[in-house]
Amino acid sequence: MDTPPHPSGRPRRPRVVVVGAGFGGIRVALALDDADCDVILVDRTNHHLFQPLLYQIATAALSPADIATPIRTVFRHQKNVQVILGEVTEVQPGRKRILMGNDAVAYDWLVLAAGATHAYFGNDQWEEHAPGLKTIDDALEIRRRVLMAFEEAELEADPEARRAKLTFVVVGAGPTGVEMAGALREIAAQTIPADFRRVDTTTARIILMEGADRVLPAMSPESSEEAWAALRRMGVEVRLNTFVTGIEEHLVKVGEGDDEEYVDAGNVIWAAGVEGSPVARSLEAELDSAGRVKVGPDCAVPGHPEIFVIGDLAAATSADSEEAVPGVAQGAMQMGEFVGGVIARELTTGIEPELRPEFSYRDKGSLATIGRARAVADIWGTSFHGFFAWLLWSLVHVLFLIGFRNKILVMVHWAWQWLVQARGARLITGRKLPRVKRPVDLGRLEDEGDALA
């Protein structure tokens, strides 16, 4: 690629700008370790997040630092990487630069790995009452709401209101929804009953709603069946073929017209739709219905061989299977390595973009955990479940966590949690005040013996 000399006379090194330090973006930058280029890695946060374990923050099993590593630390020894904390607001393909508010950063190559965010099918007003789970702040907010629900139920005098506070609806039965529902049921039924005096937390209802006719629709029917049965055995209410049509404070509406139904629920957690990061819209490329960029077989934007889109933001097709690359960590990592390799090769050899290889996705299997020592696996061409699947799940997740320290700590947490069924991160933080609306009448001395007995 032709790079003009720097005004100082010193030739400028080609610059690769990577937007997003998730599984995809990190892999691109790592793959450029030996390449003669400058890598600018931009992210809205200062940490690389191991998103598959985010539900464990939301359910108080792990602390944020256990599953997040400062991006700068990852690239501490890779001196051609510069990390910038900032939010990319626009891509200007014609001027070959990105904008972060008023600041512009030019690129020779651009890799967009900005990921996806939760989407409410056009009902953004649902978000306030049904938070999604994409960032650490999301997870801490859900943790706060879940723990507060039990605290509020403890003080609630009215039986109906108490029942509503102890009703949790999880919308969407993908891996996150299934894992959330299972963990919530474990909290209510096993972790905290002995902690409360007035309320019986084992009566908490966890309702998992899914539009499809099975849970974990992306996994094998055997795994769906097994996960469904395991959730039911734990006491989770699973409602399939169920469409949420409205969410208000403490209320979920299901179905329409004659089938309309209302569920009083103090907490709703959104684990359903996602859509591509809005920054993709400025690319002037074709997007699919979920806001993802339709990329060519080389993961580049058609007509722009210097712009790649990878990970959850890409609508890509695997070259060999001709199937869509799924929006999972594996897909992002493989695309990231592929694109990093393509750029490194073209930088070194000057090979023309026309001669690029095509990306093929290799499915290494899927795993989802349902609760303590239970999981389902589709791997090595077969499906299995139970303790061994869970052990495999634990092993895979720990191995993939970046950073040696985190691995040890997460293992200690898990081992401890598994042994005593505790959840050590049960902290209500954040400055919001308790939302107890109808607290129990703690009343006057003479009639108090019963009220607080």
Added chain:
Amino acid sequence: MDTPPHPSGRPRRPRVVVVGAGFGGIRVALALDDADCDVILVDRTNHHLFQPLLYQIATAALSPADIATPIRTVFRHQKNVQVILGEVTEVQPGRKRILMGNDAVAYDWLVLAAGATHAYFGNDQWEEHAPGLKTIDDALEIRRRVLMAFEEAELEADPEARRAKLTFVVVGAGPTGVEMAGALREIAAQTIPADFRRVDTTTARIILMEGADRVLPAMSPESSEEAWAALRRMGVEVRLNTFVTGIEEHLVKVGEGDDEEYVDAGNVIWAAGVEGSPVARSLEAELDSAGRVKVGPDCAVPGHPEIFVIGDLAAATSADSEEAVPGVAQGAMQMGEFVGGVIARELTTGIEPELRPEFSYRDKGSLATIGRARAVADIWGTSFHGFFAWLLWSLVHVLFLIGFRNKILVMVHWAWQWLVQARGARLITGRKLPRVKRPVDLGRLEDEGDALA
């Protein structure tokens, strides 16, 4: 004590209301384990916090869950304790009840252990620019500000503004101030220099300001001297006999009139004055200048033998030494055990309050840590410092942490941190956006080679 029968005919059990689940309040409730009474333990948060290690959250060494335990978990097996999440707004001694907003809770005995909060000597407007360190939310906010300062400095083009962003002022050289200053200097000089490409974090200035003529004024002169020397060796600027007279955004004013001086500082941390929780004002008892309740030798409010005040909220005098009981964890714990014992005894035996013993404080020694493997100790009638003092400090703090799980994790964290000088919890969380005001001109392609080199 005379307790009227419950309207239902069943005799009501005497009720002890404890406000605050810090070191003092927890000990009161634990001491009433075998007593035939109901204990209502009210706290604004759901966790008991090991406050002496809070600075380690603020400096990214530990996660909140490492030093906090859900209060309910502490009393899981003590069935006469009921935990209520709520904020006590008023005490009504005449009606023997406390108010939490519109809710009243009656008591037979009341123990106020609501602690202290940071005070700005009547300059509440300083708080916004100089946060204190009393709660987990405080610590996370300080962590966010400190880490953001380096991120902003990395993008700052103007040398003067960059220098200001890398200037941290810690006001107050008690244990918290000394520990904060030492940890900040370690972060800047050892933990993160390799993570940044443009800014040299080792140039960060940490200025510790103290009004007295020595650091750690509550410790022995030998320890003060040693801590001062250790801080200086680390590169902390220690300014004694220095009075802060104004704080604005990014600006600290020192002295008055001819001695007036201004320090540009991107971050100011307040570790100076504290004052008693405002709830004490409703007691109609005598307060000292720091808003603490002057209690009798039995830790009770004069004229109200059924109301005790303990911990940081009490201005108490030790019966044997006739010296003031210091506002430290030991003092709160000893008062809590004493008061719990008094109540248990009077409940069981009906002994009159006139025959109560007097509280004597036993100083078990003081420890303060200055940095990695450095500490000072005043203990066993002598002063010493260095690695052994630090080992003792670590041991004491780990032993006192409530909850076995936390101890293991904290030890792993510390061992790891000590070995590799990492700080694992370096996460910027919280929804506030970066406050970069004059970001570097990331500019156009042609003049970019240098700007980001």
